[in-house]
Amino acid sequence: SKRVAVLTSGGDAPGMNACIRAIVIACKKRNYDLIGYLHGYNGLIKQESISLSLDSTHNLIQQGGTVLHSARCKAFTEEAGLKQAAANLSEAGVDALLVIGGDGSFRGATHLADHYLGQIIGIPGTIDNDIAGTDATIGYYTAIDTAMNSIDKVRDTADAFERIFLVEVMGRHAGFLALNAALSSAADYVILPEFFESPESEIKKILTQIHAQRRVRGSVSFIVVVAENVWPQGLQALTKALNDSGITDVRPVTLGHVQRGGTPVSNDRLLATSLGEYAVSLVGTDTSNVMVGEVNREPTTVPLTTTSDSKPLNSAQVALMKSIMNERYG
Numbered sequence: 001s002k003r004v005a006v007l008t009s010g011g012d013a014p015g016m017n018a019c020i021r022a023i024v025i026a027c028k029k030r031n032y033d034l035i036g037y038l039h040g041y042n043g044l045i046k047q048e049s050i051s052l053s054l055d056s057t058h059n060l061i062q063q064g065g066t067v068l069h070s071a072r073c074k075a076f077t078e079e080a081g082l083k084q085a086a087a088n089l090s091e092a093g094v095d096a097l098l099v100i101g102g103d104g105s106f107r108g109a110t111h112l113a114d115h116y117l118g119q120i121i122g123i124p125g126t127i128d129n130d131i132a133g134t135d136a137t138i139g140y141y142t143a144i145d146t147a148m149n150s151i152d153k154v155r156d157t158a159d160a161f162e163r164i165f166l167v168e169v170m171g172r173h174a175g176f177l178a179l180n181a182a183l184s185s186a187a188d189y190v191i192l193p194e195f196f197e198s199p200e201s202e203i204k205k206i207l208t209q210i211h212a213q214r215r216v217r218g219s220v221s222f223i224v225v226v227a228e229n230v231w232p233q234g235l236q237a238l239t240k241a242l243n244d245s246g247i248t249d250v251r252p253v254t255l256g257h258v259q260r261g262g263t264p265v266s267n268d269r270l271l272a273t274s275l276g277e278y279a280v281s282l283v284g285t286d287t288s289n290v291m292v293g294e295v296n297r298e299p300t301t302v303p304l305t306t307t308s309d310s311k312p313l314n315s316a317q318v319a320l321m322k323s324i325m326n327e328r329y330g
């Protein structure tokens with residue numbers, strides 16, 4: 001029999017619990033022992049673990065957050081921390097470690113592989129979808145829905161006052177969440193890291209768009225979705241720049257960590273369930289230091305080291321958003 005360990009690391013994402021549930025069930029089916037390390041890699045270093053049984057899976061699929069808790073772990077970027085973790089895994093007799101997380105977590109896992117001889121399998125969990133080797137990451141679909149619903153609400157008040165709103169969405173340095181939130185909420189403009197040229201050119205385009213729209217439709221609301229980390233000096237600076245260029249009454253809204261919470265939507269539950277089962281199915285094979293993912297709905301594995309490669313936005317979606325921004329009133 002095998003001994004499997006699982007942990008969740010980095011920014012939590014809706015569906016992490018659904019994945020833990022799938023792993024518990026997949027291990028039970030194969031008579032594997034399963035332990036869960038708490039607080040990401042910190043628990044691995046400090047030997048904080050819990051055993052996970054079928055009892056722990058009741059109602060788990062619908063819970064946001066992660067019952068294993070999460071963390072970003074500084075000690076795991078250092079040799080001493082990695083060695084300690086590897087020693088703890090060997091001592092606990094762990095044959096395979098499953099890491100549910102994002103980019104930073106997979107970098108940590110890659111370094112751990114220099115010290116730990118067991119299997120390491122990554123499972124992509126982040127609202128940012130910025131992981132190469134999988135079409136979507138666990139949590140991404142829910143975060144789009146949350147952002148979309150929030151922007152719908154902003155639209156109500158924006159319409160009432162015929163105001164301009166800037167809505168900042170998460171995504172780290174990628175525009176997946178921003179683009180999909182913008183498209184699904186019929187935002188009027190989006191600022192994405194992948195296409196950001198300069199503050200001046202973005203402001204010029206926004207103003208052209210607002211003026212064109214007002215010419216055609218009179219005074220109406222206007223919503224700009226802004227990907228986080230893209231505007232130099234942040235959302236307040238963009239608000240001020242627009243106010244300074246004669247557009248008054250601009251309101252900034254930062255959606256923030258709301259986007260990380262909530263019950264996962266079905267697509268995230270389905271992805272989490274498939275990937276959890278698939279990861280456990282690889283235990284005992286000679287596949288290691290890989291991330292499991294789904295491409296065109298088929299399970300795949302890619303080396304952990306390639307998961308930080310750049311991942312392009314969907315080009316059809318980009319073209320669609322561009323046409324909405326440029327041609328609707330142009």
Ligand code: F6P
Pocket residue numbers: 011102126127128170171172228260
């Ligand atoms: O990676 C998930 C994420 O929510 C990003 O979208 C965001 O940039 C970051 O984490 C925020 O990190 P923290 O929760 O540490 O503030």
